[in-house]
Amino acid sequence: MAQQGSAGNVIAALASVFFPGLGQLIQGRVLAALLFFVIVVVGYALWWLIIPPVIGAIVHLWCIIDAARFRC
Numbered sequence: 744m745a746q747q748g749s750a751g752n753v754i755a756a757l758a759s760v761f762f763p764g765l766g767q768l769i770q771g772r773v774l775a776a777l778l779f780f781v782i783v784v785v786g787y788a789l790w791w792l793i794i795p796p797v798i799g800a801i802v803h804l805w806c807i808i809d810a811a812r813f814r815c
Contacts, residue, residue, distance in 0.1 A: 756811035763803050766810030779806040 755766030764780035767773075779802065786799020 752811050752813060755813070756807050759803075759807045759810045763806050766806070767813075770810065770813055772813075775809070779803075779809075 751770070755769045757766075758769055759766035759779075762780075763783035764776035764778075767776035767779060783799045783803045783806065786795045786797075786802065789795035789799075
């Protein structure tokens, strides 16, 4: 059972920094991984509209924090 701040959560958070949702996938949370990935990628892909990338960045940060704080 992983505790908050455990090595597994740190690895998951670092993975999410480079690839949104990968940390959740490492933790076995497929639906959360897919949702984070889609929202962040679509937000970043619409960079010229200003608001979607801001939302993408906020969700990306949320993704990283979620991976770091996850408890089994």
